[in-house]
Amino acid sequence: MSFEGLQSGVVSILQQENKTRDEKLQELCAYLSNNVAYYNWVGFYFANHETKTLHLGPYVGAPTDHTVIPFGKGICGQVAESNANFVVPDVSAQDNYIACSFTVKSEIVVPLFVNGVNIGQIDIDSHVLDPFSEVDERFLEFVNQEVAKLF
Template sequence: MFQQVTYSDDRMKGYELLIKQLHALSEDEKDQIALLANAASLLNQFLDEVNWVGFYLWKDEELVLGPFQGLPACVRIPYGRGVCGTAIKEKKTQLVPDVHAFPGHIACDAASNSEIVVPMIINGEIYGVLDIDSPIKERFDETDQLYLEKFVDALSQYL
């Protein structure tokens, strides 16, 4: 049913297909947890060389673990701490080629070496973040950032 995104000339087409499949999975669903769970699963199936894909949701001035695919994770992340907390503080995507060089990185999984975190801002309010980790250094690039931001924008229409 789903095609995996590979690192070839078809990456952008793969991401466009990913976003179309997100719409198909989401268009008739109203439950936010179900939407986020399917989105995490969809990304986990599409992206190669990732070891954690999920969401942290903004609750009571901190990020709280939401639906994800991967090993158990940190449950709460304070505002401004780690890659996820920084993405919320700065309200911009954090593309981190080497998490060990990121000041204040929170190591939930010692196998993670790179990370991308896309903030989710809906109607001007913090909703949470999409967080993706990889055991490969420099796994994510500007193409991933562009299309993961589009993915989050598409998902936000349903939340």
Template sequence: MKIADLKPKVLEILQQPELPINHKMQAVCDLLQSNVDTYDWVGFYMAHETEPTLHLWNQAGEPTDHTVIPFGKGICGQVAVSNKNFVVDDVHAQDNYIACSIHVKSEVVIPMFKDGKNIGQIDIDSNTPNAFNEEDERFLEWVNELVAAQL
């Protein structure tokens, strides 16, 4: 499915007032992981309020042991510090990469902001090298804006 075709489905999920935000975030993970061929693992990591760590709130795909990530560690931890998108075309070329699966070839991490503060991120792993482009970045930024507005 094309990314543009997913926008109405994301909106439909996030506009359900009866669903708690955590359920909405899980539904978004499930939707993206099951409908975009190169999105093999999709997760939301959220920043801890008092400690410099990220905590896995939701995920779709293979289970991961990486449920808490210190700021600065791995791609997610680097995004927590830099506040910038990070697209990794080849995870094996990164020195500061936390391997979640031997099958992962590329990754994209997009920070999520609320009132100018980095509160978390969406993290997507792909078993395909060079899987992500600018269209993915813009789409995921949009997803994060909608989710952050409900937090």
């Protein structure tokens, strides 16, 4: 399915009135993982600006020990500081990469803004080298714009 085709599903999931925000985000992670073949781990991290740490939120994929990540550490921590998308075609070429699993080959992280403040991010790992394109970035920016409406 195309990213354009997935947009209506994203909106439908996030507009459900009978579910909590975390339930919606959990369902969204599953939806993305199930509908994009190379999205093998999909999750959200949320920022605590006082402690300068990211905290794992809803996700789908292999369990991770990385439930708290300091700002600046790893790809997610760098996005918390840069406020910019970060696409990593090959994680083995990144010095500041936090390895979650030997099966992860690439990663994309897109910040989540609410009222101009980076409150977290969507993080996606892939078992494929270099699968992410500008189309993924635009789609995930759309996803985060929709998620921001929950806050």
